[in-house]
Amino acid sequence: MSDVSIQRPPHVIRRWLASHIAATIALLVLTFLVVLAVAAPVIAPYAPTAQDANNMLSPPTNLHWLGTDDLGRDILSRLIYGAPTTVYACLLAVGVALLIGLPVGLIAGFFGGKVDAVISRVIDTFLAFPAIVLAIAVTSALGIGLTNSMISVGIVFFPQLARLVRARTLIVRQDLYVEAARCFGASSLHILWRHVLPNTIQPVIVQVTLLLGTALLAEASLSFLGLGIQPPNPSWGAMLARAYQYMEIAPEQMYSPGLAILITALAFNTLGESLRVSLDPTSRGR
Amino acid sequence: MDAMTAPAPSDTPLLSIRGLGIRFRTAQGDWQATRDVSFDIARGERLGIVGESGCGKTITGLSMLRLLPPRVATVEGTIGFEGKNLVDCAARDMRRVRGRRIGMIFQEPMSALDPVFTVGDQIAESLRVHQTISKADARARAIEMLKRVGIASPERRVDDFPHQLSGGMRQRVMIAAALICQPQLLIADEPTTALDVTVQAQILDLLRELSASSDTALMLITHDIGVVAESCTRMLTMYAGEVIEDAPVDDALRRPLHPYTSGLLRSLPHLSERRSKLPSIPGRVPTLNMPTGCRFQPRCSHATQGCERPQALLDAGDRPGSGRRVRCWRFRDIDLPGVVH
Numbered sequence: 132m133s134d135v136s137i138q139r140p141p142h143v144i145r146r147w148l149a150s151h152i153a154a155t156i157a158l159l160v161l162t163f164l165v166v167l168a169v170a171a172p173v174i175a176p177y178a179p180t181a182q183d184a185n186n187m188l189s190p191p192t193n194l195h196w197l198g199t200d201d202l203g204r205d206i207l208s209r210l211i212y213g214a215p216t217t218v219y220a221c222l223l224a225v226g227v228a229l230l231i232g233l234p235v236g237l238i239a240g241f242f243g244g245k246v247d248a249v250i251s252r253v254i255d256t257f258l259a260f261p262a263i264v265l266a267i268a269v270t271s272a273l274g275i276g277l278t279n280s281m282i283s284v285g286i287v288f289f290p291q292l293a294r295l296v297r298a299r300t301l302i303v304r305q306d307l308y309v310e311a312a313r314c315f316g317a318s319s320l321h322i323l324w325r326h327v328l329p330n331t332i333q334p335v336i337v338q339v340t341l342l343l344g345t346a347l348l349a350e351a352s353l354s355f356l357g358l359g360i361q362p363p364n365p366s367w368g369a370m371l372a373r374a375y376q377y378m379e380i381a382p383e384q385m386y387s388p389g390l391a392i393l394i395t396a397l398a399f400n401t402l403g404e405s406l407r408v409s410l411d412p413t414s415r416g417r
Numbered sequence: 418m419d420a421m422t423a424p425a426p427s428d429t430p431l432l433s434i435r436g437l438g439i440r441f442r443t444a445q446g447d448w449q450a451t452r453d454v455s456f457d458i459a460r461g462e463r464l465g466i467v468g469e470s471g472c473g474k475t476i477t478g479l480s481m482l483r484l485l486p487p488r489v490a491t492v493e494g495t496i497g498f499e500g501k502n503l504v505d506c507a508a509r510d511m512r513r514v515r516g517r518r519i520g521m522i523f524q525e526p527m528s529a530l531d532p533v534f535t536v537g538d539q540i541a542e543s544l545r546v547h548q549t550i551s552k553a554d555a556r557a558r559a560i561e562m563l564k565r566v567g568i569a570s571p572e573r574r575v576d577d578f579p580h581q582l583s584g585g586m587r588q589r590v591m592i593a594a595a596l597i598c599q600p601q602l603l604i605a606d607e608p609t610t611a612l613d614v615t616v617q618a619q620i621l622d623l624l625r626e627l628s629a630s631s632d633t634a635l636m637l638i639t640h641d642i643g644v645v646a647e648s649c650t651r652m653l654t655m656y657a658g659e660v661i662e663d664a665p666v667d668d669a670l671r672r673p674l675h676p677y678t679s680g681l682l683r684s685l686p687h688l689s690e691r692r693s694k695l696p697s698i699p700g701r702v703p704t705l706n707m708p709t710g711c712r713f714q715p716r717c718s719h720a721t722q723g724c725e726r727p728q729a730l731l732d733a734g735d736r737p738g739s740g741r742r743v744r745c746w747r748f749r750d751i752d753l754p755g756v757v758h
Contacts, residue, residue, distance in 0.1 A: 244488070307523055308531040314482055315516035315543035315594065325542075329533045412533055412578040 147409065154405035157398040164395065168215035177205040179212035180363045188381040197387045201377050206370070206387055213365035213388075217347065217395070220281045220359075220366065224346040225339055227285025232292030233328075233335070239293070240300025240331075241323055251297070257290040263352065270358045277350075277366070280359040284349045288342055295338055299331040306330070333407050340403025344396030351392070367392050430457035431601055431634050432481075436494035437504075439476055439485065448705065450476050451658040454494070455730070458602065463628055463635040465645030465666070467681065468655035469702050474638045477655075478604045480504075481636075482521060483511050499601070516543035520595030524607035526587035530579035536563070537575035540594045547598055562593035567623060585616035589623065596627060602634045609644060621648045642681055646670060651740075654678045657702050657712040660730060661744040670757040674733050674743040677713045679753035711745070719751050 148155045167174065176196075177183075183195070183203040191198045197206040239250040257265070269283030303309065304327060312322050351368025353359035355375075360366040367388045374384035437454040440447050451473035458464050466474045479485050480492050483503060496503040499518060501510060515521075520543075523529045530539055540562055541555035550558075556575065563571035566589040579587060588608060595603055605624060609617035625648045628635040637649055645652050645666060652669045654662040654677065662675040673679040680698040700716040708715055710725035717724070723746065733743045 306531075307525055307528040310484065311521075311523065311529045311591070311594075312531075312542065313484060313515065314521040315546055316512045316514070317516075317542070317546050318512060321546060325534075326531050330531070410533075413580045 151405045151409070153401045157401040157405075160394060160398040161402070164214050164218060167211050168218060171211045171215070175205075175208040175211040177208040179209045179365045180204065181208075188377060188384070190381070190383055198381070198383055200370070200373060200384060201381075206384065209365040209370055210367065210387055210391055213367050213370060214391075216277065216360060216364065216366040217350065217368070217392075220277060220350040220368075221343050221346040221395075221399075223278065223281040224284040224288060224349065225342050227282050228288035228292050228342060229335075229339065231286070232289040233296055235289070236293035236296025237300055237323055237327060237331070240297040241304050241319070241327060243301075247297070250293070254290040254293050254297075257287075258294075262287050262349075266349065266353060267356070267358060270353065275358050275361070277354075277360040277364075280353045281346070281350065284346055284353070287349075288346070291342070292335065292338060295334055296331055299334060300327055303327050303330045333411060336403050336407045336410070340400045343399040343403075347392050347396055431460045431462075431498070432458040433497040434477075434481075434494070435497070437477065437480065437496065438493045439473070439480055440491045440493075442489045442491075445705070449658060449707075451655075453730075454655075454658075454660050456653055456660060456663060458634050458636060460601070461628070461632040461634055462651060463625065463637065463649045464651045464653060465637045465639060465649035466653045466655060467639060467642055467645055469640060471702055471704060472655045473658040474655050475606055478521070478606050478636065478638050481604060482515050482519060513547070516595075516600070517547045517598045518600050519602045519604060520598070520600040521604040521606070522588070522591045522595050522608050524610050526584055526591050526611065529591055530587055532579055534578075535575065536577050536579065536582070536590050539579075540575075540590060540597055543594060544597050558597060559593070562597050563590070565596075565627070566590070566593045567619075568593075584612050585620065588612060588616075588620055592620075592623065592627070596631070596633065599631060600633060602636060603628065604636045604638070606638045607640070608637070610639070610641075617644075618647075624648060642685060654681070657704075657707065659712060659744060660742075661713065663730075663740065663742040664733075665740070667757070668741060669755075671755045673753050673755050674741070674748040675713075675745045676717045676719050676751070676753060679755065682756045683754060685756060719747060721747070723747075 148158070181204065183199055183205070185203070186192070186195060186199050187203040188201055189195055189199045195205050195207065197210065199205055200209070235250055239247045266280070266283045266287050269286050270280045273279035273283060309322055309326055312326050317325070347368065350359055350366060351371050354366055354369035355372030360369050362369070370388040371385060371392070374388065377384060434457070435455045438452050439450045441450055454473070454477055456464075466477070468474050476485065481496055481503060485492065492504050494504065498514065501514070503511065503514065530536075537556055537559040540559040544550055544555055544558060560571045560575050563574055568574050568586060568589055579590070582590065608624065609620050612620060621644060624635060624637070627633065635649070637645065639645060649666050652664060652666045653660055654675065656677050662669065662673065662678045664674070669678060670682065673682060677698070680696070683696045684698065686695055698716055703712060703715070709727070711717070711720070711728045714720045714724040726746070728744045728746060730742050730744045731746070731748070733741045733748055
């Protein structure tokens with residue numbers, strides 16, 4: 132809503148944050164992640180691939196605050212170095228899903244008829260595949276690697292978003308203000324962009340924040356299967372997958388990447404929910 | 418009610434509809450919604466279209482902006498407007514007419530405004546659709562329009578969202594949005610039906626005043642004859658998809674020529690008269706199985722032999738050029754009561 136921001140000074144952001152404690156915390160967590168990602172070489176006590184042969188699978192100690200993995204690599208350092216990869220992976224997957232799902236859903240819902248029938252059948256076909264099988268198939272077609280595997284996760288995710296957007300568009304396009312806009316001489320494109328999109332975006336925001344969390348886990352699964360990030364580069368999902376193999380000997384290894392994933396996913400969800408509430412003009416000023 | 422004179426027929430009318438027939442494809446076969454609708458609207462004229470639900474008045478209004486769903490509706494005849502035929506002109510030309518030359522407002526001001534945009538954004542929308550204009554200018558014009566439609570402290574209201582306004586204010590906002598490009602014709606489809614009686618009168622006053630001050634023609638679609646009597650100069654009565662009477666408002670109220678118009682007038686409740694029972698027209702509007710000949714004949718108390726013949730819209734002027742027309746072949750024989758004496 133750029134129109135609004137022009138007329139309102141930037142201190143509304145501060146006021147908004149003050150009244151949304153949960154969103155503020157979520158934003159702090161995400162900012163912290165970004166700082167970590169940028170300043171990793173300065174902050175991290177060790178290099179992510181440096182091995183300490185004397186302390187393999189060590190529990191947390193003074194030397195290694197979060198312990199070491201099966202190759203003696205410092206888990207804290209790997210967590211810090213893994214942050215940018217992880218955030219990049221999530222954003223890429225969800226970005227791809229949005230980029231495909233949003234326009235596809237809008238077009239299917241708005242134009243209806245044969246266009247809708249064709250698009251809906253394609254979406255059904257995608258949804259009929261087990262997600263992980265589809266992701267593996269797409270990744271092997273695109274080539275192994277973090278970027279390719281996350282693009283394939285995005286492709287797996289897009290039907291969910293497209294469905295949601297289509298369903299919402301079907302409702303919105305019946306609304307009188309859409310007809311009123313047509314009366315004002317607006318083109319279909321203008322109506323889609325200015326009226327249908329803003330009115331469909333709310334549930335999409337919630338779904339996106341949920342997908343960000345799911346994408347984290349998908350990255351972990353694909354890395355676990357060896358399709359995502361390639362060793363020795365760290366990512367939280369890959370760390371979790373590796374720790375899983377030593378669960379019985381060193382269970383504490385799983386805690387830190389697991390918690391990191393949990394907190395990040397939670398932060399995304401919280402921020403998304405607050406955004407949704409604030410973007411709905413009728414719930415403003417409560 | 419202000420006295421008026423019918424527009425001289427030599428004037429080129431602003432809008433000229435000829436033989437407008439609208440057909441809908443339905444599961445039960447084709448349904449002829451309107452048939453042979455012909456009328457003119459002169460510049461600055463205020464025309465009221467009245468009739469019961471389902472008589473085709475709203476559909477006629479929508480067809481003028483070509484807003485009927487193209488998959489199911491077919492339109493024949495011509496809608497002449499500023500040298501173009503709106504029935505078959507290019508989609509681009511049509512978009513240039515909508516909002517800029519012909520504005521439209523709806524019955525439901527509650528849902529005609531987009532909930533996620535401010536009032537100012539929506540008023541300026543048609544301006545920004547039709548011309549390049551800076552945000553600041555658009556905002557200034559929106560404030561000016563809000564002032565013209567009588568909204569207090571427009572500088573503050575311009576940033577409000579629709580849910581913060583009352584029904585009457587929303588309808589004022591809709592009127593502002595429809596008029597900001599200074600269209601030649603404003604189509605108002607039941608603009609006051611969803612509003613309180615006191616607000617209704619204010620909105621009607623506003624429409625009449627704006628129409629007069631900017632020389633914008635008004636086409637008011639309503640089922641309420643009181644609304645027409647208050648704000649229009651000419652009244653067009655429709656029945657079962659046909660125009661059955663076209664007359665200056667004063668004449669139509671004083672001496673209606675069609676039994677249906679007379680019936681409508683007499684079924685208005687009067688506060689001053691103590692009548693035991695409000696007269697009503699028996700039966701209902703035929704929809705699918707149209708009677709042959711006069712469509713009102715099954716409900717008409719004046720029907721005789723000859724009414725089963727097809728009826729043409731006859732020129733019924735007392736003086737030539739008065740623009741009175743009626744679709745009843747017996748209009749000279751029957752004397753019908755009106756409401757104003």
